Amino acid sequence: MSELKSLEREFAYTTAHFNTARTTLxxxxxxxxxxSKDAMVYSRLVRRIRTLKLSGFSAYFDYLLAQESEHQEFINALTTNQTAFFREPHHFEILRKYLLEHPDTKRIWCAxxxxxxxxxxxxxxxxxxxxNFNTPIEIIASDIDSGVLHKAEQGIYPLERIEAIxxxxxxxxxHRGKGAQFGNARVVPELRQMIQFTRINLLDSFWPLKTPIxxxxxxxxxxxxxxxxxxxxxxxxxxxxxxxxxxxxxxxxNFNMFPQIITAVGQTTYRAAKGSSSAKT
Structure with a gap:
């Protein structure tokens, strides 16, 4: 990252700033x-700098260090969320087959x-x-980003997001939106009530989940x-x-480097390796 590029920006931004951001994340x-994510980091964090009315990146990192409440805003800013309804549709056929073959299924986690x-x-x-919507299966949906979780809980999407459904x-x-929600669709309340949304950082040693999953x-x-x-x-x-x-x-x-932990059983589907300490029903 050249000094010239740094000077062209609204706030001074150096390789040291980028490295601080990614080591902190x-x-x-x-x-x-x-x-290659240096430009993304600048564009995402500069919004926080403006919002907080800080003088620049150094001041922001000082603020981040001093204010634990900013940690979640920092994570939200730098995490990327790409998704779609029924993305990789073969996985949902696999789920359908699993439910047929395992009538005692109790818990599904979308991590x-x-x-x-x-x-x-x-x-x-x-x-x-x-x-029907009243099923014996608990569906847990989690993410590290509290902002996207809030959107998920609302269940409101532009109509183009559901075109392929x-x-x-x-x-x-x-339900199609009317009035102020014209152009949007909202999941029906019964579907929303099937899911428990919760924030989980996968790095945490404890996950607030019932097991087995x-x-x-x-x-x-x-x-x-x-x-x-x-x-x-x-x-x-x-x-x-x-x-x-x-x-x-x-x-x-691909998890071929972890044969002692996980075993492939189909197209991007896995089970715990034999002999591993997977939870028992």
Whole structure:
């Protein structure tokens, strides 16, 4: 990052500032930012600097150090949330099959719920399986970003976000907005009530979850962690799975380097490796 580029910006921004931001994010969340993310860090944090009326990045990091309440704002600013309803649709067919083969399924965890499209997709599949909204399955949706969790809880989306959903599902699971909400759709209250939203940092040694968990959706999350952090989180997740539990990963993730922890059983789907200390039902 050249000094010239730094001077062209509203606030002075150096390689040292970028490194402080990414080491702090790693310490708070385990997320490792690539060297190429320097411009993203500037554009995201400069909004906080303006909001707080601070003089620049050095002042912001001093504030961050002094104010624990800013930690969550910092994490929210630098985490990326990309999602869609029924993204990677084969995973939802796998879930449907799992529910048929495991009638005693009790618990499903969406470990990176973002703005809610993924957990609501899960809830739709569960509701369709049982033929109603009153099901025996607990669905937990978590994220490290409190801001996106708030949006998820609201369950309000622009109509274009639900375009790819079938007309049958649109009619059953969404209400079209009117008046001030024209152009939006909202998930029906019954679907919303199927999900418990809670903030969870995957780095924490304790997760406020009941175990065992039968299905864990943790898609395109591990790519943001280094190998050491991946190993810690995967061990924790496998210990939280039921004996025949399923872990569903993203298309860009591969865990061949952890054969003692996790075993592939299908397309980006896994189970705890034999002999690992997975939770028992």
């Amino acid at each position: 790693y310490r708070f969340s385990g997320i490792k930012l690539a060297d 990176a719920s973002s703005t809610g499209e993924e957990p609501y997709s899960i809830a739709m599949v569960v509701a369709e399986h049982f033929g 079938s007309e049958i599902r649109k009619k059953r699971f969404f 039968d299905v864990i959706f943790c898609r395109n999350v591990m790519i943001y962690f280094d190998k050491e952090t991946q190993e810690v989180i995967l061990k924790h997740m496998m210990n939280s799975l039921s004996e025949d539990g399923l872990y569903i990963a993203g298309h860009s993730e």
